[in-house]
Amino acid sequence: MDLVIQYGLYGIAYACIFVPFFGFGLGPPVVIGAALGSFIGNTYSLIAQQGILKNFIKDKKETGSGGPILPLLEGAQKAIDGFENPGSAMKVEAHHEEEHNHDSEKHHIIPIPVYVGVLLVLLLGTVITVAVAQVDFGAMNTVIAMLVATIKASFVLAFFMHLKYDNLMNRVIFGSGFFFLMLLIAFSAADIFTRASVIKAF
Amino acid sequence: MAHATQSTTIVTSTEDNYLNHEKGIWSWLSTVDHKRIAVMYLISILTFFLVGGIFALLLRGALFNSGENKFWSYITPEVYNQFMSYHGIIMVFMVIVPGIPAVFGNFLLPVMLGAKDVAFPRLNLASYYIYLLGATIAGSTLFLGKIDTGWTFYTPYSIKTSTSVIMAVLGAFTMGMASILTGLNFIVTTHKLRAPGQTMNKIPLFVWAIYATSIIQILATPVLGITLLLLGAERALGVGIFDPNLGGDPVLFQHFFWFYSHPAVYIMVLPAMGIVSELISTFSRKTIFGYTAIAYSSLAIAAVSFLVWGHHMFVSGQSEFAGIMFSVITMLVGVPTAIKLFNWISTMYKGSVRLDAPMLYAIGFLFLFTIGGLTGVWLAATGMDVHFHDTYFVVAHFHYVMVGGTLMAFTGGIFFWFPKFFGKMTNDTLGRISWVFIFTGFNVTFFPQFILGAMGMPRRYFEYHPAYEPLNQISTVGSWLIGFGFLVALAAIIHGLVAGQKASANPWGSKTLEWQAPSPPPHDNFPITPTVTAGPYEYR
Amino acid sequence: MSTVKTEDGHFHHAHHFKNLNHQYDSAKQGVWLFMVTEILMFGGLFVAYLIYKSLYAPIFHVGSTYLDVKMGSINTVVLITSSFTMALGIYFNQKNKPKQAVIALVLTILCALTFMVIKYFEYSHKIHLGLVPGKYFNNPEFQQKVADFINAMPIENLTPAISDINNMKKIAPLYFGFYFVMTGLHGFHVVIGALLILWVTIKTARGQFGSEYYTPVEGVGLFWHIVDLIWIYLFPLLYLVG
Numbered sequence: 001m002d003l004v005i006q007y008g009l010y011g012i013a014y015a016c017i018f019v020p021f022f023g024f025g026l027g028p029p030v031v032i033g034a035a036l037g038s039f040i041g042n043t044y045s046l047i048a049q050q051g052i053l054k055n056f057i058k059d060k061k062e063t064g065s066g067g068p069i070l071p072l073l074e075g076a077q078k079a080i081d082g083f084e085n086p087g088s089a090m091k092v093e094a095h096h097e098e099e100h101n102h103d104s105e106k107h108h109i110i111p112i113p114v115y116v117g118v119l120l121v122l123l124l125g126t127v128i129t130v131a132v133a134q135v136d137f138g139a140m141n142t143v144i145a146m147l148v149a150t151i152k153a154s155f156v157l158a159f160f161m162h163l164k165y166d167n168l169m170n171r172v173i174f175g176s177g178f179f180f181l182m183l184l185i186a187f188s189a190a191d192i193f194t195r196a197s198v199i200k201a202f
Numbered sequence: 203m204a205h206a207t208q209s210t211t212i213v214t215s216t217e218d219n220y221l222n223h224e225k226g227i228w229s230w231l232s233t234v235d236h237k238r239i240a241v242m243y244l245i246s247i248l249t250f251f252l253v254g255g256i257f258a259l260l261l262r263g264a265l266f267n268s269g270e271n272k273f274w275s276y277i278t279p280e281v282y283n284q285f286m287s288y289h290g291i292i293m294v295f296m297v298i299v300p301g302i303p304a305v306f307g308n309f310l311l312p313v314m315l316g317a318k319d320v321a322f323p324r325l326n327l328a329s330y331y332i333y334l335l336g337a338t339i340a341g342s343t344l345f346l347g348k349i350d351t352g353w354t355f356y357t358p359y360s361i362k363t364s365t366s367v368i369m370a371v372l373g374a375f376t377m378g379m380a381s382i383l384t385g386l387n388f389i390v391t392t393h394k395l396r397a398p399g400q401t402m403n404k405i406p407l408f409v410w411a412i413y414a415t416s417i418i419q420i421l422a423t424p425v426l427g428i429t430l431l432l433l434g435a436e437r438a439l440g441v442g443i444f445d446p447n448l449g450g451d452p453v454l455f456q457h458f459f460w461f462y463s464h465p466a467v468y469i470m471v472l473p474a475m476g477i478v479s480e481l482i483s484t485f486s487r488k489t490i491f492g493y494t495a496i497a498y499s500s501l502a503i504a505a506v507s508f509l510v511w512g513h514h515m516f517v518s519g520q521s522e523f524a525g526i527m528f529s530v531i532t533m534l535v536g537v538p539t540a541i542k543l544f545n546w547i548s549t550m551y552k553g554s555v556r557l558d559a560p561m562l563y564a565i566g567f568l569f570l571f572t573i574g575g576l577t578g579v580w581l582a583a584t585g586m587d588v589h590f591h592d593t594y595f596v597v598a599h600f601h602y603v604m605v606g607g608t609l610m611a612f613t614g615g616i617f618f619w620f621p622k623f624f625g626k627m628t629n630d631t632l633g634r635i636s637w638v639f640i641f642t643g644f645n646v647t648f649f650p651q652f653i654l655g656a657m658g659m660p661r662r663y664f665e666y667h668p669a670y671e672p673l674n675q676i677s678t679v680g681s682w683l684i685g686f687g688f689l690v691a692l693a694a695i696i697h698g699l700v701a702g703q704k705a706s707a708n709p710w711g712s713k714t715l716e717w718q719a720p721s722p723p724p725h726d727n728f729p730i731t732p733t734v735t736a737g738p739y740e741y742r
Numbered sequence: 743m744s745t746v747k748t749e750d751g752h753f754h755h756a757h758h759f760k761n762l763n764h765q766y767d768s769a770k771q772g773v774w775l776f777m778v779t780e781i782l783m784f785g786g787l788f789v790a791y792l793i794y795k796s797l798y799a800p801i802f803h804v805g806s807t808y809l810d811v812k813m814g815s816i817n818t819v820v821l822i823t824s825s826f827t828m829a830l831g832i833y834f835n836q837k838n839k840p841k842q843a844v845i846a847l848v849l850t851i852l853c854a855l856t857f858m859v860i861k862y863f864e865y866s867h868k869i870h871l872g873l874v875p876g877k878y879f880n881n882p883e884f885q886q887k888v889a890d891f892i893n894a895m896p897i898e899n900l901t902p903a904i905s906d907i908n909n910m911k912k913i914a915p916l917y918f919g920f921y922f923v924m925t926g927l928h929g930f931h932v933v934i935g936a937l938l939i940l941w942v943t944i945k946t947a948r949g950q951f952g953s954e955y956y957t958p959v960e961g962v963g964l965f966w967h968i969v970d971l972i973w974i975y976l977f978p979l980l981y982l983v984g
Binding site: 107109110112115116118119122123126129130133141142145146148149152153156157159160161166167169170173174176177178180181184185188189192193 | 964
């Protein structure tokens, strides 16, 4: 029931955002695509982070009703595990010890060579930005400059600001801020750049 | 669920509580106890409400006569514009936006979550002082050049007028800062300080409402900040961003302004809906119907509220395409609101309803907010809005949702949580009398304004056509009834403080966590951190 | 103070948190939420800038030629380096090495000061030339250059707004309005950031942080990186994409 409401609300939100932009012709396919995408993403995160597949496999093993498909599912789970946590076997043991000493739980510390590497990448990025600006790409100038800037920004966010090793919530918080900024741009631009056109009919 | 309550040990002795924990004025002014901060906010907000209310009475008094001879010769057209602006600025920025989150959110959020305090207690105190600072800066304009642009500060008038716009926007900016810091505090508190066993699906709906409100506060208020800063720069330096003479676009100001101000009205209303959920469930002695739907609809309202701001600008020169886009999405935002309304009514169905004062206010909310919300959908239709924009129809609409909605819930919340705040009961009869006057007075004041708007009377006008006079006079009489009703409510509060009966921990028989703590709660809220084993509305 | 080093060298967490880590995670989340508000605030400025740039491209193109790309690039390098030294400052605090941390943080402050000095030169040059926001603008040569640029544009690129050359000359100072507001607000944040870094430097020097507790340094670091991030976007938009 929860899921029905959840996806229902997703659907409404997507419709609100996509239909105005893609029109009533292209809009519905985009909405359906986005809904499917989020369903798949949601399911993947349920498997990877909340272990629903693991529990399912465990249940089936205990009741002995797995059948031939069980080895396939186990293989899939292993693959996902390997993708999500390289070296996860070692981490499991370390985690048990850490559970008892929360205060001394070590924060992830990024080593200095990584910082130096990021600094060099950023300096290189600056050189590229200035160099590329000497060539005129016309309307693409702004786009290319923003692209390079975004790549530099991602490095600052991921390493200097530690987001790569941080918990998911901080990434969600940052991402949502950025998303709403995009909304402001999109809707204001939608007004200003359609001022001249008069809609005669649909 | 097998367990009946969110269980904890109740301390029977109530001698040491947050009110007498430390004595002296300095212990209050330097407190980091969220409960004391809530009480300080309450005093400030009630004071500002009184001032804003006096401006309202002055406005309605002036509108009693259609011509330029008003009941008080001091009220010229310029002065009328000033009164109108102050009424708006005070009510919006100093009363309703902080309103429920600052008072009830501050007091109840940690207690409902089983926490000892909010996540950042010193930041909480700083928020209060920043709020007072902003109110002082904005209020200082009364003694400088006054303000006459309306609370919306529309350009180009706000660039050219000789009133103290820069001080006013500086005050609003500062109060916005306080709003951001409060929202930040509440989000981290809800994420990090829940009691053991309390998952997000077990928190009371009031907490969900405050959580959704805090998200809006974080995302929307900064844009107001930059808008007001740019307005100040425009006035001081002639930057040219909003001034058509200098190449600017006044409609861009409106885009930026309403990007905040529309979500802001949901900052005003969502906490009120949270209170109504609590009141209806408690006074129907029944589990709230559709907990998940109400919780997620709060988040949905918060999210969709960011997509609809252009419905304030249908006739400002915005493009047709944008108008259509905003119109359609605005109608969609009514859907989660309607979900809540149906769920509240379903909660009352076959419940054991008691019509104590708080419940009267909650039912009043249901009725008045429905009218306000429905008329909002009429305004969302561009064709209708062309006629209704800037008429009294709009004025009636937003007063129905803000006063009939938020203020009803606020007052109901005061009567409901008064025992928890102060350890005494209010006189229920006084509470009900205040409700009768407020509810009746409200309808007498604002329903005629729907008709006036449909008849074409423009808003913010000092003088108007004599044909509108009879309805205006009815409306003014209604405003006196509201004023009297709020005075009765104030009398009920004072009487409760001075001579109220001592309250038990749970006088209303509610099931949420704050009623398991003593009334008033001790300094640390709970003697031991409770473990939550059941949902918040398990009445049967 | 909620977190104080006691005589036995341990840090005590505030009473409403479970442990130091709980407090650290919460504080970090709070700082991230505040950073979101900073992004939205500056973002509003960027939105306005992008809109006007699309509408009045010639003004922005000619205006950006008045900005010194060399000084802007140096400032970019200075800020990026300061982000690096800030990260080092946090690193050394995490490793319980207050002396190196203080050096790194002081370097960060020096970078900030360098940035402000270069900015001062840029501003004073423009003020001298009368290239300031609307009310006080006084540089007819700039307005003429805009007119010349429009006249040289191929006719199919002209929108109705741009074709009105007299109006475009009148509203040309809009560019410098944006320049001063955007870089000014950013510069204000650089100054605030430098003061905050000074505060944590003093506390580090006094031995008030350690590997168990360095939250304020990290919080200030996050703020400083956001200031750097904003400049990473500001620099190409204002100086390069004319």
